[in-house]
Amino acid sequence: MGTWEEIKGNTASITSLKRYGLMALVMTLFVFVWINTHEQEKIMSLTNELNSMKKDIQYASIVASDTAKHLRVSASKAATKAATKAASAAGPPKALVTQASKAAPGRATDPRAFHTTNTGTESKHLMLEVFNANPVKLNDEQYIRNLFSATIRKLGMTEVSMSSVGMVPQGVSAVALLTESHMSIHTWPELGYAALDVFTCGPTNPLDALQYMAEGFDVEKPERDMLWGFINRGKSQLPDEKDLDIINADIYSSKQLVASKKSQYQEVTILETSREYPKGMIDKYKSLDKSPINALDSIYRDIDGEYKKNRCLYIDGVIMSCLADERAYHETLIHPAMLAHPNPTRVAVLGGGEGASLREIYKHKSVEKAYMLELDNTVIELCKKHMPTMSAGAFENPKTDLRLGDASLFFTDHPDEAKDLDVLFLDILDINEAPPGVQEKLAGAAFIKGMKKSLSKDGVIVVQMGELPQYQKGDPDYGNQVGFMIECLKHFKYGSAYSAPIASFRGSWLFFIVTDSKETYDNFNKRTAADFKEALNDKFYDPSEISYISDTMLTQFQGVEGVFDQIFCATDLSDRVQYKDEEVLLKKGEAENLCRWARSEAGDEKGLNVLPPDAEYVFDPMRAQKWMENLMVARKLGTL
Structure with a gap:
């Protein structure tokens, strides 16, 4: 056993050794942690570099593809350069236009060739939002490129180039450059949603792309899950906004283009609107009320559980009829005069291609013959196909004599048939919307005299005059309507004006009635509600088929509208x-x-x-x- 000093010295040495050992252990751990962290950072860095290289490879592939396309276009340019130079005697623009007219749609030979025909600024713009689409297709970049190219070809447009990129972790953005302008898309696959844009300054109607997008992205209910807005752009003058322009421009109005056709006379369009929206879109508005969601949902549905839908006919953008309330208009036009005439057997309708005026006429027992004078057969055919309840078979009625063409010629070219008419209805474009030349013709003395000559002794004429004006002075519509009325009153003894509110027209509609028969006029203007009720029961096959006109309402038509x-x-x-x-x-x-x-x-x-x-x-x-x-x-x- 050593001395105290030796023990004390040994203890100090052991303590020092422990201290140094502990320090060495800490340093070892520090080095280990540092090395491990550094290696992880290197691994993460390598991973990021690999991802970046992957993106670069994808981008390089896209660039290579687009470069190849541009090389093909450049090669085509070189191939056509000699031909263009050889045709210099006729001028380069002419040569380019000729080339453009012969090129097949889908791929531009020389993009400049197609721009020489687009000299105006007028263009069309479609904005489309797609809901509940196939998420797999929304995330497939190549599929979207193929869909775009196919759609462009089907629409008769010309693709110059296309660029696209697949997003991380999902989604696709793509834009196709067209000689007519462009087409683009951005997708959110996780939401089943896509936003598209189609702009064209050519003759193509972008609305035609709707069906291809619905089919391409597996949209089961396009009328619910595709919201779109459409506007005409590049107008050289401030446009006179039409009814169709207003609803088309509203992207969040739930609507579907049912049919659209441009005839030799006009553009005929049938549009369907609905209160049904993509799932969840309107729940936040309904939840503002304290009532249960399922109770508030009745606002958007009919009693039978179906969502409320309405189809409307437009001619050159002006609303003509809507299924929701067309009976209010057609019953008001037809029945007051039919009830006023003592015994209407021969009737004629100018216009009214929907067929609803004929439908109402045939509810009267006395009718033996009805002439239907319609300018445009396109209106008749589209309405029969897409709005069949309007005519309800009236065109097939053996009493119907359908004449296609200028209705005014019926009175001059067929005098033997255009005579002894008991009731004559003018269900044509109102005088405020009639195109130049037509307005003057309708209000002209010759036309009015021709109609008067065709009437029977108790004959009566009824004209739909357009919206009831709100002011007597300064309103051009009022001036047009007054001018027509005054011209008629130069040739007829009796006249009156009445109106009815038509919701789809967003106003009250004016009707004008003239006759030389005191009996007919008194029947219109003097009967009591009881008299009208008796006439309804006596003259109709089934009075219950009348849904808008009533005996009391007929008395309200008596007495002239205040402004007239x-x-x-x-x-x-x-x-x-x-x-x-x-x-x-x-x-x-x-x-x-x-x-x-x-x-x-x-x-x-x-x-x-x-x-x-x-x-x-x-x-x-x-x-x-x-x-x-x-x-x-x-x-x-x-x-x-």
């Missing part, structure tokens, strides 16, 4: 003033003063003085009195 009353009080205050109702004991001077007072209240001391020297006009003091009462109310309200 001054026309029906028009007189030059001469001896030509007559009285419609002899039972009204009103002296001539009182009638003159009454009409003069009414005109002065309207701010027109002079009056209209529209009647020619040889014309007659029946002054209705009862109607004038009603009009004056309305004027007095308006003055009190400060609206006049």
Whole structure:
């Protein structure tokens, strides 16, 4: 056993040795951790480099593919350069246009060749959102490229080049450069969603691409899962926006193009709208209410559980009829005059290619013959196929005599047939929407005289006049309608105007009725609700088939629309003033003063003085009195 000093020294040595050993252990662990971390970083770096190389290889493949395409185009350019130079006598542009006209769609030989024909700026733009699409196809870059190329060929457009990229971890972006413009897509496979864009300055209608995208991405319900907006662009003048333009431009209005065809006369379109949207899209709006979602869903569905759908007919972008409320329009047009005539057997309809006017006419027992005078057979065929309830077999009725062509020629070219007509309906483009030349023809004296000559003794004419104007002065529509009415009143003794609200037209619609028959006019303007109810039961095969017109509504049509009353009080205050109702004991001077007072209240001391020297006009003091009462109310309200 050593001394204390030796033991103490040995203990210190052991302690020092432990300390150094511990330090060595810590350093060893540190080195191990550092080496391990460094190796992991190197591994991660190598992995990233490999991924980057993979992307570079993919990109290089795409670039190589596009380069090959451009080389083919360049080779084609070189091949056609000599031909273009040889045709220099005719001028390079002409040579290029000739080449473009012969080139097959789908691949541009020389992109410049096709631009020489697109001298205008007008173009078409389709924006499309696809829901519930096949996620596998949405994530397949090559499939999308092939689909685009096939669609471009089917649409008759010309592909110049295409670029695409597959996203990480998923998704595809692609754009096809066309001689007409471009076509692009970006996909979200995990959501089954894609956003597409088709723009063309050529003759192609981008809406034709909808069916190919629906089929290509396995969209089972395109009417629900494809939302689109369509606008015409590049207008040289500020466009007059049509009804179809408004709904087409709204990408989030659920709609489907049913049919569209351009005839030699006009463009006919049938569009279907729905309240059904892609799953989940409207839930957040319905959840704002405290009611259960399934209860609020009834807002968007019919009682039978089907989503509410509506098909509308458009001609040159102007709405003509919608299945949802077409009966309101056609019943209002047809039945007041048919009920007013004592016994309508021979009837003619100008226009009305949907066939709904004919359908309503055949609800009357007395009808033996109905002439259908329609300009465009395209309207008839598309409506029979896609809106069959409109005509409901009326075109196949043996009583129908369908004549295609200019309806006005019926009165001049077929005088033996165009006679003894009991009721004549003008169900054509209203006078405010008629194209140049047609408006003047419709309001011309020759046309009106021809119609009058075709009528029977108690015959009556009914005209749909377009939307009821809101103002008497400064509204061009009012001026057109007034001009037509005044021209008619130069040739007929009796006239009246009535209206009905049509929801699809977003306004009240104006109808004008004229006749020389006192009996017919009184039947229209004097019957009580009970009288009309009796007439409905007596004249109809089945009164229950009438869904809009009623006995009380028919009485509301009596009395002229306020904005047109001054026309029906028009007189030059001469001896030509007559009285419609002899039972009204009103002296001539009182009638003159009454009409003069009414005109002065309207701010027109002079009056209209529209009647020619040889014309007659029946002054209705009862109607004038009603009009004056309305004027007095308006003055009190400060609206006049």
